[in-house]
Amino acid sequence: MTSNDVFALAAHLHVLLRRKTGRVTDTEWLTTNADYAREIVRFTREKATSEEHADLLVLADKLEAAIPLIAAPARKPLLQVATETLRAGQVSAPTAQRAPTPRSGGFAHSVPGQANSGFLESTLLSAFGTPRKEGDDPESRYVGGIR
């Protein structure tokens, strides 16, 4: 069982407990704190037997089995977390060009994998000679003049 599975289980349990017993749980805390998880397992079993919710009992068993996987998160300085998040979010330029972004408007790309518009792409640019060149290397762009 991966941490994602534990999180999915916690989320499922959160929904059922909220609906059937009115108890609100902290899903994220449930996946990181073993004591909290044991308490929620105890509470779920108690309610499952007293109020006859068999499906809750199944989830309580699954969560109890996952408790060994729940470990306290390693504490990281905020700066380190921010740096890692930023790095993870960066996409290299070639990757960004290759990956077509899903279009929210419901239009398809006119030329799959190339165009960014739902309309037929204009050929006007090709009438003006060579296609756009790659941008200058940042190391050479501002050598010998600013403009």
Next chain:
Amino acid sequence: MHHNRVTAFVRPALNQRNRRPSAALIAALLGPLTAAAQTAPAAPVAPVLTSPGLVAASTISSADTAWLMVSTALVLLMTLPGIALFYGGMVRRFNVINTMASVVGIAAVVSLLWFGLAYSLAFTPGGALGGFIGGFERAGFSGMEFLGATGQVAVSHIAKHVPESVFAMFQLTFAIITCALVVGALVERMHFGALLTFTGLWLLLVYAPIAHWVWEPGGWLAQLGALDFAGGSVVHINAGAAALVCAYALGPREGYGREPFIPFNLGLTMAGTGLLWVGWFGFNAGSALAADGRAGLAMAVTHIAAAAGALSWMGAEWLARKRASLLGLCSGVVAGLVAITPAAGFVTPRSALIIGLVAGVACYWGATALKRKLRADDSLDVFGVHGVGGLVGALLTGLLADPAISGVESSLMAQVIACAAVLAYSLVMTAVVLWITSRFTTLRVREFEERAGLDVSLHNEQLGH
């Protein structure tokens, strides 16, 4: 500018002169030398004001005065903070404070010297050499009175319907921005003290005489019929030429042509451009020296030329590099504004469109190909934009000026002579002024100071994080 209005009144033989340009040219060139002899016997027959003097306060136009005061503020805004932001954004991070301090320091030096001497040299008729330089009678603004008790106020003979104090302040802002423009060529390597010394001498020995030639009705270029509504030659060709000389004299920055000089923040440059564009309404429309139809036309043509310049530069850049850069758009705006400056009160909006379009392409060439040919580290392209733009504007004024607007005929030959004279005088005299300055102080900072950045090495200040 203004004096051209005056010229239309005091020189009724203008058309005749244009029919016989060679005779007129000789007469104009000799005129200043013989002016004293010719005018001495003429005596004060007509009550026409030919030099600054006192008039009844009731003759002052409130509307014109108000507009000129607003224009004065607008033109000062072009320098503080317009030019400071425009240039400050383009230099490297560790020279931003020095660049901005240079602009502020220049504004202060020029203001006091303008009050002390330069205004008098530029805008009084002068004596035997009146065609070339003014006199000393307004030194220290002496005689620039407002006598509320007797209902009198001093006015300039160039703008008889506004107080001379307002006229002098308006002209001061032009002197400030001209000197501040030169900073763009010498950033990141000049000693602060040397810069201020140079600026003071340059104001007195270069700017004031040229302003006198072109804008004082007795100046030899004004007599020649050269048209310069708001300073195409006095401000832009002059500053461009001076910038080029400074760039040659100081030499290139350490690492120039080998290392990338990343601009600090082109957002600041864009903000400066916005202030320049807005302030230019005061620069050009204010130069009508009245809140009238000509001022309105000057404002309209200024805006059209700025927009045309931006798109024209953008088009040239796109054809050359397939890119439209922010700095290119900003530079195109300035190019269009520079070129319309001498023409603003003489041309129609359609002509302004042509001037802006030509200027955008010409200045793009000036800041790229011509710059490479000149082999000078004109760091922020003062000559490429202001020198080239000023020349384009001055020459196109000769071609496109509409006599129906101003009542004066244009002459391309007079424009060529004016451009050549201002360019040559500024090139030579700027070199002389730099040489004089170098006798008093070192022009350039030492290499380690330049490498550390002038903010820390000269001002002991840092931009912050």
